[in-house]
Amino acid sequence: MxxxxxxxxxxxxxxxxxxxxxxxxxxxxxxxxxxxxxxxxxxxxxxxxxxxxxxxxxxxxxxxxxxxxxxxxxxxxxVIGDTAMETITETIITDSSMIGHNPSTPAGAGTAVGELLSIRHLGQGDTGTPYIVVADRSVTYEAVAELLNKAMERMQIVGVILQADEAVLVENRLKKKIPIIDEVRNVDMIPEHKMAAIEVALTGDSVRMLSNPYGIATLLDLDAEDTKAVTPIAKSLIGKSSAVVIKTPHGNVKENVLPAGEITIVSKDGNRRTINIDEGAVPIMNLLEESGEIQDMVGEAETNVGNMLSGIKNNMENLTSEQTGSVHITDILAVDTLAPVLISGALAGETCMEKAVGIAAMVKTKQxxxxxxxxxxxxxxxxxxxxxxxxxxxxxxxxxxxxGTTLPLAILDLGGGSTDAAMIDETGTVRMTHKAGAGELVSMLIQIELGLHSRTTAEEIKKYPVGRVESLFHMRLENGGMHFFEEAIDPRLFGSVVLIEPHDLIKIEENVAMEKIIQVRKEAKQKVFVRNALRALREIAPEHNIKKIPNIVLVGGSAEDFEVPEMLMEELAKYKIVCGRGxxxxxxxxxxxxxxxxxxxxxxxxxxxx
Amino acid sequence: MTTNKPTILVYVYEPDRAIINEIQAGIEEEGVLFEIIPKTEINAFDLAFEAANESVLGSGIGISGKEVVLQMRNLNRDKPVFRYHEPDDQTCRKLGANSARAVKKMPFKI
Structure with missing residues (x-):
């Protein structure tokens, strides 16, 4: 043999x-x-x-x-694929003018307005002014409570900002109940003697006044001009359980719209079509379809998209050791996304969701x-x-x-770098196409939208269903079911969101809700695989009519995914096509x-x- | 002795003052009620095991001198959630918080 x-x-x-x-x-x-x-x-x-x-x-x-x-x-x-992401808006908040985060246990729901004062300078306070007192970690909760109780006898203290996780401890020892925010990492960056508004939301709720530009205007007495300037602050405080807004003269906050730049698509027939990236993914993809077969794509110089596309080309030139200028981008998949970006000047590690676009590009190399x-x-x-x-x-x-397969047969090859389709008919004629964007773009989108530190975690989220460990003996699955453990599991997993690998549970270190993970994961797969499958099939179908493809077999690594084949089946069922995992x-x-x-x-x- | 109040039970035998103070602070910050009850048993494992199984909330702490054990109901006596010998202040604060987080079904502070 x-x-x-x-x-x-x-x-x-x-x-x-x-x-x-x-x-x-x-x-x-x-x-x-x-x-x-x-x-x-x-x-x-x-x-x-x-x-x-x-x-x-x-x-x-x-x-x-x-x-x-x-x-x-x-x-x-x-063909070789690569992915990249650029934000197209950017919020810059300088001069430490806000804090907005989710401490697990703030105390004393409500709002307050007052002048910022360090606990070390309590003696300097006047009787007539309302104060918000700031205390760093080195002062114990007992001392904070004692100092405040004493000071309250002669002056007006309306709120407290703490560095340590001790809000409830301080509140329980205060004679008067006031809003207290804790776990503010960089209290030393809070400017003294400025006016500030603080808000602690009711348990399970999020801030109302400070996430509303007019709420901030009401509390800090702002005119129309200043109110416009604090809008980005209000936006970035949406959904937070506690917040501080500090009034700095000449509001040092601005929301920049970055020069996103234009993409020029050069068709094989010599036509050039140009579109601005901030129009979003859908118009870009529509234009791409109009352009027919593509020779190359270039981004406007000195803009984000320009840097992104030339970055991809450089990468490819290095990898394939081809000469500069000989690498051409022949297809892209653009996807709208939101990326949490660290706000410069943030006091508690706050982020802001910025508009971004993710792109998978495909490069046609020499043979x-x-x-x-x-x-x-x-x-x-x-x-x-x-x-x-x-x-x-x-x-x-x-x-x-x-x-169960027969000719004519189409395959969809769902890979890591590209989504490929081919169709073979009874006469043996084969039509095929390669589209940019597959598993790796899905991982990138998951990583960006959930703000994960490592790509590996994103890859794992893509591959495995999630669950939440509710006790040491059971976990809730994403479909609502329960799973019981025979023996108590590792306490480090308790209360956490975990990924269910066949033989193990992987803890997700980032604090992200299970529902959010499921939503982001499914959307990323829809955006990439469903859209690309339709794009590829339309191209190889007889007369570009998907309905003329009788059966489709899904192959490739991403066809092993636990939900992508079902998503495609659902979508293609509309066209009355037999479609399934090979x-x-x-x-x-x-x-x-x-x-x-x-x-x-x-x-x-x-x-x-x- | 059993009690019907929804509390975390802390069973103690000649406990170290500093340890007990920090553990209390940890539980208090998380907003859960607790009771400290002196016992005659010496072994911290026994104290914690009994406390967890008698607590309505199913969370108990045993302190014997400078030995601290955190237990949850139905766990094996010899396999507690956490156990420390001569822990520092921060560890005690976290242990207190974790006994409360066990009740609130929140991830432990590690």
């Missing part, structure tokens, strides 16, 4: 499939393996990953790699040097290696091993289609390649 291996190098994973061909020509699939791709797809760096994957696949058969008679590598599509990879691989493992077949055709061949060779699920196709095509093809 001859052993043949198919190798598929993707943006994120390298897939291997090993098949045995008997002397009568019958084929039996023996093993398959999926490994991370080493280096950028289409470069010699891939060889390391291919070798490991081949070794693992052969190990399953207890045979050395040298026993293979032939390795077939796909002619990878010469990838697959022959070179084949050559290096042969030198290293002494097995003959052949570059065979176009990726999309191989994927379609592999996809046809899914039970099950390659009845066993592999949506993975391994290309590698399988490569082995299959050996049987169907001529054997002069040995």
């Amino acid at each position: 001859k052993l043949i291996a198919g190798v598929d190098i993707g943006n994120s994973t390298t897939e291997v499939c090993v098949g045995g061909v008997a002397s009568d020509g019958t084929l039996e699939f023996l093993s398959s393996v999926s490994r991370f791709t080493t280096g950028t797809k289409g470069t010699v760096d891939n060889v390391a990953g291919i070798k490991t994957a081949l070794e693992m696949a052969m190990e399953k058969l207890n045979r050395p790699v040298g026993d293979l008679s032939l390795i077939r590598i796909n002619e990878a599509a010469p 990838l040097p697959m022959e070179r990879i084949a050559q290096v691989l042969t030198e290293q493992i002494h097995v003959s290696v052949k570059v065979a077949g176009v990726e999309a055709v191989m994927a379609t061949l592999g996809a046809m091993t899914t039970p 099950n390659i060779r009845r066993t592999e699920g949506p993975r391994n289609a290309v590698a399988t196709g490569l082995v299959l095509s050996y049987i169907g093809g001529k054997h002069d390649d040995e």
Whole structure:
């Protein structure tokens, strides 16, 4: 029996499939393996990953790699994807003029207005002026309460700002109830002797007065001009449970609209179309569709989008070591998003949601040097290696091993860097397309919108359902169900939102509500995969009519996602299309289609390649 | 002795003054009621186990001298949520807060 291996190098994973061909020509699939791709797809760096994957696949058969008679590598599509994000508005609040955060236990709901005074300078206060007292961590709650109680006998104290988490402790010891805000990290940055308004919301509610420009105007006695200037402050205090607004002369707050810049789309027919990025994702995508086949895209110099697109190109030039100027962006997917941006001059680590646009771009490179990879691989493992077949055709061949499929058949390859589609009809004609934007853009959107520190957490949120640990013995699942643990779980998970991995629970360190995670995750997947699927299918469909595609098989890494296939099925059901997650060779699920196709095509093809 | 008030029970045997003060402050800041009850048992594990199972809220603390244990109802006696020997002030404050967060179903301060 001859052993043949198919190798598929993707943006994120390298897939291997090993098949045995008997002397009568019958084929039996023996093993398959999926490994991370080493280096950028289409470069010699891939060889390391291919070798490991081949070794693992052969190990399953207890045979050395040298026993293979032939390795077939796909002619990878010469497209590489990258993602980037830029904010297009920016709030700058200087001179520490506000605090807005969510301490877990502030005290004394209500609002107050007064002059700011440090607890160390209580003696300097007059009798007639209302004061808001500021105390740092070094003064104990007992001392704060005692000093305030004594001072209240001769002066008017209307509110307190604390650095330590001790609001309730102080309140319980005060003779008079006043609003107290705690956990303000940088109290030393609060300017003394300025007028300030403070507000603590009722439990479970958020601030009302200070998140309303007219509320601030009422409390701080502002004219129309100043009221306009504090609007960004009010906006950034929406949803907070406590807030302070400090009146600084000549309001040092402004909301900048950054020069977002224009994108110019150059069509193959020479037409140039230009659009400003702050029009949002939908008009950009519409213009892109109008433009037909695309030669290149450029951003206006010295603007955010310009920097973003040239950044992507530079990245690609470095990776593929092509000459400057030879890399062209042939497709983008633009997505509207909101990014929490740290406010400059913030006293408690406040952020503001700024309008942003996320872009996945696809770069068409020169033919990838697959022959070179084949050559290096042969030198290293002494097995003959052949570059065979176009990726999309191989994927379609592999996809046809899914039970219940028939020609004409379309595949949607949901990968990491790009969403590809191909359609093969009864005559064997193949139409295919590659669209920018897939799994990696989804991860980026999740990371940005939830304000996560690490991309890894975003990747995990994309992959696993969430739950909330409600006791040491049970957790609430995102579908409302409950899961019980036989033994008490790690107390560090108690009360937290966790990701449910098959054999483990991963705690999300950031303080984000479960509902928010679910909403952001689903929206990101909709924005990227559903939109891209329709875009790609429309392009390959007969007469660009999606309804003329009878069945679609989903393949690729992102087809394994726990909800993306369902989303696509729902969307495509409107067009009366049979669509579902592939099950390659009845066993592999949506993975391994290309590698399988490569082995299959050996049987169907001529054997002069040995 | 059992009580029907919704409180966190703190069972103590010759407790260290500073430790008990900080634990109290921790619970108080979180806004949960508590009772401190002197006991004759010496072992902090036993004290905490009993306190948690007798507390209406299912959260109990045992303090014996400078040994502190936080327990929740139905947990194994020998596997408490937290246990410290001669903890510093900050640790005690957090332990107090955590006994309250156990009741409020909020993530612990670690």
